[in-house]
Amino acid sequence: MNIKNRFWISLLATFLLSLSLSAAASEWSLKDNTGVRHTLSGERGHWVLVNFWAPWCPSCLQEIPEFVSLQNQHKNLQIIGVAVMYKTRTEVTDSIQKQAVSYPIVLGNEDTASDFGGMAGLPTSFLYSPAGQLVGKHEGPLTREEVEQAIDGKTTTLFVR
Amino acid sequence: MHHSKSIRTHALLTATLVIATLGTTNEALACAACGCTLSTDWGSQGISTAPGFSADLSYSYLNQNQQRYGNGKASAALINTLNAAGQEIEAYTRTQTLTASLNYTGDTGGVSIQLPFMNRAHGTYGNLAGVTGPVGTSYTTSSDSGIGDVRIIGNYTGFSADKTSGLIAGVKLPTGNTGALFTSGTNAGSALDSGLQIGTGSTDIILGGFTSGAISSYGWFAQGTVQHAVTTDAALGGMTYRPGDAYTLNAGIRHAEFGAKFTPMLQLNIIKREADTGTSVPMDALNPAIPVSGGTLAYLAPGVSVRMGGGISMYGFVQLPIYQKVNSLQLAPQYTLTMGMRQSF
Numbered sequence: 001m002n003i004k005n006r007f008w009i010s011l012l013a014t015f016l017l018s019l020s021l022s023a024a025a026s027e028w029s030l031k032d033n034t035g036v037r038h039t040l041s042g043e044r045g046h047w048v049l050v051n052f053w054a055p056w057c058p059s060c061l062q063e064i065p066e067f068v069s070l071q072n073q074h075k076n077l078q079i080i081g082v083a084v085m086y087k088t089r090t091e092v093t094d095s096i097q098k099q100a101v102s103y104p105i106v107l108g109n110e111d112t113a114s115d116f117g118g119m120a121g122l123p124t125s126f127l128y129s130p131a132g133q134l135v136g137k138h139e140g141p142l143t144r145e146e147v148e149q150a151i152d153g154k155t156t157t158l159f160v161r
Numbered sequence: 162m163h164h165s166k167s168i169r170t171h172a173l174l175t176a177t178l179v180i181a182t183l184g185t186t187n188e189a190l191a192c193a194a195c196g197c198t199l200s201t202d203w204g205s206q207g208i209s210t211a212p213g214f215s216a217d218l219s220y221s222y223l224n225q226n227q228q229r230y231g232n233g234k235a236s237a238a239l240i241n242t243l244n245a246a247g248q249e250i251e252a253y254t255r256t257q258t259l260t261a262s263l264n265y266t267g268d269t270g271g272v273s274i275q276l277p278f279m280n281r282a283h284g285t286y287g288n289l290a291g292v293t294g295p296v297g298t299s300y301t302t303s304s305d306s307g308i309g310d311v312r313i314i315g316n317y318t319g320f321s322a323d324k325t326s327g328l329i330a331g332v333k334l335p336t337g338n339t340g341a342l343f344t345s346g347t348n349a350g351s352a353l354d355s356g357l358q359i360g361t362g363s364t365d366i367i368l369g370g371f372t373s374g375a376i377s378s379y380g381w382f383a384q385g386t387v388q389h390a391v392t393t394d395a396a397l398g399g400m401t402y403r404p405g406d407a408y409t410l411n412a413g414i415r416h417a418e419f420g421a422k423f424t425p426m427l428q429l430n431i432i433k434r435e436a437d438t439g440t441s442v443p444m445d446a447l448n449p450a451i452p453v454s455g456g457t458l459a460y461l462a463p464g465v466s467v468r469m470g471g472g473i474s475m476y477g478f479v480q481l482p483i484y485q486k487v488n489s490l491q492l493a494p495q496y497t498l499t500m501g502m503r504q505s506f
Contacts, residue, residue, distance in 0.1 A: 111472050114421070118420040120378065120418045
């Protein structure tokens with residue numbers, strides 16, 4: 001490989017590395033299906049649980065009633081559901097109506113997931129402290145009790161960073 | 162003066178990186194019990210899975226400056242022999258392409274309109290048959306810029322429930338310029354050969370298929386297409402030209418979580434291009450049965466895609482030749498570059 005080739009390949013590598021670094025953002029902004037925008041900074045003072053799910057995913061649907069109960073019982077907690085990998089909006093709205101979801105639902109996509117750093121499976125949930133710090137990520141279904149234990153500091157292994 | 166048609170082969174090969182808009186659903190790639198969720202958005206390779214519209218702007222750089230004969234580098238002795246026998250000896254062909262694409266992906270398929278803007282610079286030592294003098298005596302160059310041949314590619318994924326496979330059908334229109342002239346040197350003002358024009362002058366149909374899947378956390382795709390010219394225009398000076406049929410096979414693999422910001426990937430691009438035909442197509446000076454066009458090329462293309470947020474992705478690839486077999490003496494690139502940006506709406 002001659003010097004000119006190396007130059008072009010180095011230029012490409014530098015270009016892509018700079019893109020990768022600039023893409024690392026911490027703040028997120030989610031607009032729910034009623035048009036309300038939720039941001040990490042805007043939720044200061046509350047625990048925040050961001051739950052990624054899909055309407056075709058049995059494990060995701062299984063944990064939704066747990067979250068509904070959790071949201072109704074804890075005023076210092078804000079749950080935000082992010083639906084991804086759905087075919088149609090109707091598919092999502094049918095699911096949330098059937099489950100009587102009481103917390104905001106965002107119609108997300110892969111770019112939405114990218115703002116949280118990506119994920120290997122569904123459901124995946126991210127827990128933030130009232131100070132806006134990421135407590136950690138949990139892959140797999142959660143129960144109401146598990147989230148309550150995490151908020152109460154009784155477990156530190158459920159959500160990992 | 163005749164000029165080899167090698168540029169067509171390589172230009173087409175480069176285009177294979179962004180040739181089609183495919184659609185697949187994600188459900189089929191999710192493991193049982195939602196255990197693993199793999200990104201299926203191959204948008205940086207023109208394979209969009211996100212429903213709705215997307216726009217793509219890509220730049221590719223192709224510098225053909227290596228003399229090859231058959232499946233090896235052409236020796237100086239062979240070049241001198243061919244030159245003495247009257248074969249044209251080219252110096253370089255440099256092609257830069259900026260392609261704007263608008264894509265739509267629906268429930269059972271999608272369509273992509275690709276509009277290229279091209280610059281092609283070419284230099285040749287010419288054909289010394291009947292000329293007394295050393296190589297370079299008849300050196301001449303050309304440069305042309307403008308809209309290239311527009312492609313409209315559709316795909317249909319409604320044949321199977323998982324929609325991970327589908328068919329491709331499209332058309333390449335003769336919108337590119339076919340009337341460029343040599344701009345300097347001994348042949349300034351004379352017609353540039355058909356194979357070096359920005360447009361082929363032909364309307365081509367493109368047919369193919371694709372499939373994609375996942376193995377553990379690795380996603381893969383394979384895509385094959387056939388391109389055939391159905392109508393041709395007469396070249397300058399009444400010469401006829403028909404680009405040879407092209408058969409492409411592209412396969413790619415990558416490791417990617419759903420929503421990953423940084424995705425490395427690797428593609429294998431293979432293209433077999435039949436020789437061009439027509440009165441403006443040159444033949445080998447030593448063996449008149451061999452046309453100076455067509456060949457089989459294989460490239461390995463490592464690349465990366467980076468999600469920038471807001472639906473924007475940037476990507477880049479380097480195509481490195483791993484096999485090149487050309488008919489007669491043709492110019493080949495030592496690498497190609499492609500960089501682009503994609504916005505989903």
